[in-house]
Amino acid sequence: MPAQATAETSAADKRWKLVEATMRRNGYRPDALIETLHTVQGVFGYIDREALKFVAERLPVSPSQIFGVVTFYHYFQMKPQGRHTCSVCTGTACHIKGSKALLDDIEAHYDLKDGQTTPDDKVSLLTVRCIGACGLAPAAVFDGEVEGSVTPDLLHERLDNWLAEEDEGNGEEN
Amino acid sequence: MAVVRSRIKTLKIDGQDVGAHEDETILEVARENGIMIPTLCQLDGLSLVGACRLCLVEVVGWRNLVPACTTYVEEGMEVITNSERLQKYRRMIIELLFAEGNHVCAVCVSNGNCELQWKAQKLGMDHVRFTNQNPDRRVDMTHEHFVVDANRCILCTRCVRVCDEIEGAHTWDIFGRGENSTIISDFNLPWGESPTCSSCGKCVNVCPTGALVEKGKAAGEMIKRTEFLAYLTKMREVKK
Amino acid sequence: MSKVTLATTWLDGCSGCHMSLLDIDERLIDIADKIDVVYSPLVDMKEYPEQVDVAIVEGAVSSEEDLHKIRMIRSRTKILVALGDCAVAGNIPTMRNKFSREELLDVAYIKSATENPQHPSEVIPALLPKAVPLHEVVDIDVFVQGCPPSADTIFHTIAELLAGRIPADLTEHTRPGA
């Protein structure tokens, strides 16, 4: 968790070094902002205020400016995601082939709406605007893997498997 | 000191022959000649964004309407600033502004001193045909001297620009996008806790509506002053 | 010449517009010769007549009763005037729209009640989910903005109507919040 994102503690954290590297590669110019945010999200999974503060201090960018940028782009997540993510494509081809029905099905069976995470933090549901797999509509991305011609049955299979996983202990880093 | 100015262009605005320097915009030339084109986001002394669309004008022979504030004059251009079509569009734009926010004038401290209200009257908006969107945006009274009511904000970004360009603090910016856009200070934290705000009050004075106001005013008491902008601009020119 | 029949009423408003109407003062006497007030909180008439020439309505549509009433008025009236910001734009009554009906009733009848807290179930007409201006539920012929519109504006409007004209562009006379 990027909770103690001060410069001192970050030095100990390899992930902050990656963020730092992106800024350095871009000469700490303000235009490195979006690239840097990509790195933050890439290594931490999401972008929180502490991370924004860290980046704002390093790049000549004001707090409101960086907050404006991060909330403008829908790709950036400011909340931690569940252990697994399912992104349903809502592009035109997928819409025509029933992506709405898939989302309704997930809501009906798992009480999960776009942008929400199950209470056990295992599964997050997202929607994306066209992943360019229109030929395979309706498409969804399960933990980064694109799946075409998705049916409710397939959705249930994937989600049920995820939800049935053992709870993780306190083994994770924090 | 002899100032070398750019070349002179001649053009027609609403049938009137006018001369202008090539580095002037249609809006500037129109104003010099007493032709008033409505504006909201534009303010002398701040950069131009062309966002409010009120100053759109027709240029004969051009396919698209153009914002007078950001379009430079050209030789021989014929500008129409107040056709029936433009009047209709401007009225609709004001209607949309009213529909997206809480612009209940009766209980606004800027009532009677509000640019949006003036425009609504001047452009002949006698009612709003669009359903109000009833926004639920931030009302922040944490600042010692000022109040921000984002529900009365029309997103002209004058506050963002004056804070960045004149004061140099960049306390304000826009959060989110589309209909969820709203003004924020710093990391969308209470204004009163802002580490960047110098409490100079420039944003309050340039705000055209009752979104940014001084504390302790009753309805109709808040009067905005923008003369300081021209003054600061002039003084900075001198120092250059 | 038969007199013009005039009705006035208020829905969800503060009656301030009617006060402003009375502020026409001595000019009321001129008007009185030409009109017949057939329905109004200012006169003692219980039933809205079947046929009315002009109705002036103040206030927003906030309850089932308001809705029923304005539809009835529209169906029996030739020219319908929305008087004041509540009727024209919703104004203050619509500031409750960001809350749900239940939240509102809780605040009014439970949280701020000193005794016997409960939601009203009889007598008080049910609230609509949202308060809306008149034109969202019926067609309006004349919009008179202002909170309240000035007596001069109201007089001008009535004078125009009596002269057989639908007053064009009242924004020269008034504005929201005026």
Next chain:
Amino acid sequence: MVKKTSQRISVASLDDLVNVAGASQEQEQQYRYHICICVAAGCISQNSDAVRDALIAEVEARGLEDEVQVKGVGCMGLCAAGPLVRVDPDGIVYQSVTVDDVPAILDSLENGPVEKLILPQDIPFFERQQKIVLENCGIIDPEAITEYIAAGGYLALHKALTEMTPSEVIDVVTRSGLRGRGGGGYPAGLKWVTVAKAESETKYVICNADEGDPGAFMDRSVLESDPHRVIEGMAIAGYAVGANKGYIYVRAEYPLAVERLELAIKQARWAGILGNGVFSTTFDFAIEVRLGAGAFVCGEETALIASIEGRRGVPRPRPPYPADYGLWGQPTLINNVETFANVAPIIRNGSDWFAEIGTEKSKGTKVFALAGQIVNTGLIEVPMGITLREIVFDIGGGLPDGRNYKAVQTGGPSGGCVPEQFLDMPVDYESLREVGSFMGSGGMIVMDDSSSMVEVARYFMEFSMTESCGKCIPCRTGTRQMYDLLSKVVAGEASQSELNLLVELGDLLQNTCLCGLGKAAPNPVVSTMQYFEDEYLERLVDDNGSADEPAGES
């Protein structure tokens, strides 16, 4: 797959290019068979990477490494039939291949083709296409610069740098008649001239790979299947307009395309094709990849520039156009992926060759992504001027399960729906405009008669509404109001006067919005109202009629 280290080559001259090409071909010829498997996103999502691994393992198990080469290639087009595997030199294509089919495919090398998997090549889907942009797609390994060179790659760049002046290059592009493939169809040559003429020490070339139209995946396929082609086009453009730095702005939602692009850029840099002194000339050119972050509006060029500069992707009024005042205030050439992908072949084969393809005003080919209710979903490239009927019914194989054609939607949220009566219309920029649609970047979504056109219009309005940047009021609030009105129509609660208001709003947005997103947002509504007005009218209620409550709960 070709080992990545073998891609560290150096090409400083034409001879080097020829040698690399020769060596690559020679290497290919060492093998008796090449088993090519599509590893573009469409087939990968159908597990083609597992099939590839299984093929490699099986080849090793049978000890055939010296005879059989297994390689990943780019998109072969017919995504609906994936994963696709082609066995060369015979060119037999297998469809819907699974890991279980791997032994049979290897057996086939001796015993003849696996009949049950064969995808016939003499069907109109393949025969009616004409490939320029996609000429290498599905043929070469996108991760091997040597294969690109062996296919004639970078010859055009070499030719431009060594045999042509910048103005000659622009002249060829102008005379070819190439128009921007991103949507508007602005003549590429004109844009190039403007940037070339702009006086500045520093200029930029930007490749717009922010393919945001829902229902379009042409650019993704090109980037995943033939990334060097885009790099070559950009470098030629850089030489022509006097720019030394290029940016490719690509959607973060296309991770595979990003990965292949970055690899291709690295390989080109190693080879001396990018960097200082391209092909040992005095021309320097570097390319950087910049990631988008999920904002459709960044396809608009001024918003894209703002995004590269690290800011909110908000458009600004034009003029000044980016050609005069672009990235960091410098003259900037912006074209999209497909436009750049056309450049190298035009330089290689000349403007006359290109100008002979297509129609009078729309030259060359166009790549379309076919999707929706159509049998052959996938990627096609056809000459401009082909009829819609040929695309949908011949190449596309018509609608599945005997469904009836209703309309094809082109141009995404900026486009419109083309009804049956225009099926025989030639597809080019002007014709599509005339019928109220838009070429857009090339998405074609086929709809059958079960689709409600009002709902289609509402779908696109929702898209524009959520993608509006919020800067200008007609777009920010107008799209919301139009969406709400459309929702009322869908729910059967709208009156004629509300429908009139919808039309008025459409006119307002088309004329007053700041950028193309807002200006074009009403197009799907306007077009469906034009051709399917009945569907709107039949849902209306009387004015101030039957709705019991004036406002919904929300």
